[in-house]
Amino acid sequence: FSFMNTGIRHLKQLPCWTCFTNEESHRILREGLPDSPLFNGQIQSIGPRYCPSIETKIVTFPDKPQHQLFLEPEGETTQELYLNGFSSSLPMDIQIAALKKIPAFRDLVIYRPGYAIEYDFFDPTQLKHTLETKKIKNLFFAGQVNGTTGYEEAAGQGIMAGINAHINCHGGEPFVLARDEAYIGVLIDDLVTKGVDEPYRMFTSRAEYRILLRMDDADMRLTEKAWKLGLAKEERYKLLTEKREAVSRITDFARNYSMKPALINPALEQLGTTPLRQGCKLIDLINRPQVTIDNIAEHVNAFKRELDKISDRKEEILEAAEILIKYEGYIGRERIIADKLARLESIKIKGKFDYSSIQSLSTEARQKLMKIDPETIAQASRIPGVSPSDINVLLVLCGR
Structure with missing residues (x-):
């Protein structure tokens, strides 16, 4: 995904396969439940919701006669296939017996059985946003120990904890x-x-600003921050500033260049979009679904000359400019909402209040605010159980 990536590896495309469990395999799995640590009390913790074991599936969805399984090659040269959808804590002989009831697997050979893991964690509400613990100075926690699952989640926390440990x-x-x-x-x-x-x-659905957190503008959002910290080299920062300037030149040109109906209408009809009745700016044409920067530039010489000035990374720069033009209204609206909430982020409240003595707060809000001790009003507003009226009380007290 990196814009810096030049040596792209082209892996051979291999087929994956799908099949389904059936009533017979479910019967064997159900009979084996007393031997499952997930169900006999050996494992006390809650497993990951988004990749449940096969026994959790048959218990949670008893009405389902089958569950889909995916067979994924482990590599280009291996014979191994990863069986996705059949994670299990059951003994190996029960796993094999259940799988052999599926016609495609009657002759299967298992290299390694499915297994269950037990999660344990430190309550992450004991952490600051830097991932330093509130209890012990200079002790940072990152990764699954904070209650997350998945390696991207762990890596994201790891880099932030590492940066802040260094700053400390x-x-x-x-x-x-x-x-x-x-x-x-x-x-x-x-x-x-x-x-x-x-x-x-x-998940993307956990973010309220999904239009601002796009993969195409990750470099625009974060490279400058990395450069200021000393994590990005001068070369990377230079590439960013060049890209930013090029995108700005394209959008400014499109915003200011006027189009005349007589000159552009034949091209618009060719592109399958409505001809103009009166003049407009080039940016208004690029906003149309049938029009792209590339296909309209073929018919607007001045614009084509402007694009020809871009020698390196042209595709990447044109994509960035086109997204900013076509989604300008949506991006702008979300930025206004984010900026409103950012003002609440600037109101620091940590250590300013004895929440237990503020009777105008609800009992639940007092308990939650005492437990979390939020840094800002905005963080307080995101605590489950703290209502908008509780936030208004805090704002009034801040005003005083």
Whole structure:
């Protein structure tokens, strides 16, 4: 996904396969439940919701006669196939017996059986947004120990804890990413504000600013921050500034260049879009679904000359400019909402209130605010159980 990636590896495309469990395999699995640590009490914790074991599936969905399984090659040269959808804590002989009831698997050979893991974690509400513990200075927690599952989640926390541990040693402002700046910001804010009652996975649906957190503008959002921290080299920062300037030149040109109906209408009809009745700016044409920067430039010489000035990374720059033009209204609207909430992020309240003595707060809000001790009004507003009226009370007290 990196814009810096030049040596792309082309792996050979291999087929994956799908098949289904059936009533017979379910019967064998059900009979084996007394031997499952997930169901006989050996494992006490809650497993990951988004990749449940096969025995959890047959217990949770007893009405389902089958569950889909995916067979994924482990590599280009191996004979091994990964059986996705059949994770299990049952003994190996029960797993094999159940699988052999599926016609495609009657002759299967297992290299390694499915297995279950037991999660344990430290309550992440004991952490600051830097991932330093509130209890012990200079002790940072990152990864599954904070109640997450998945390696991207662990890596995201790891880099943030590492950055802030370094800052603690060498001086500087704590480094925290906001919810409108990165999915890492959403992940960490969710953990330290809401806590977890099951292994946490990062989903796009957990972010309220999905239009701002796009993969095409990750470099625009984060490279400058990395450069200021000393994590990105000068070369990477230079590539970013060149790209930003090129995108800006294209969007400014499109915003200011006027189109005349007589000159452009034949091209618009050729592109399958409505001809103009009166003049407009080029940007208004690019906003149309049938029109792209590339296909309209073929018919507007001045615009084509402008694009020809871009020698390197042209495809990447044109994609960035086109997204900004076509989705300008949506991006702008979401930015206004994010900026409103950012003002609440600037109101620091940590250590300012004795919540137990503020009788105008609801009992639940007092308990939650005492437990989390939020850094800002905005973080307080995201704590489950703290209502908008509780936030208004805090705002009034801040005003005083």
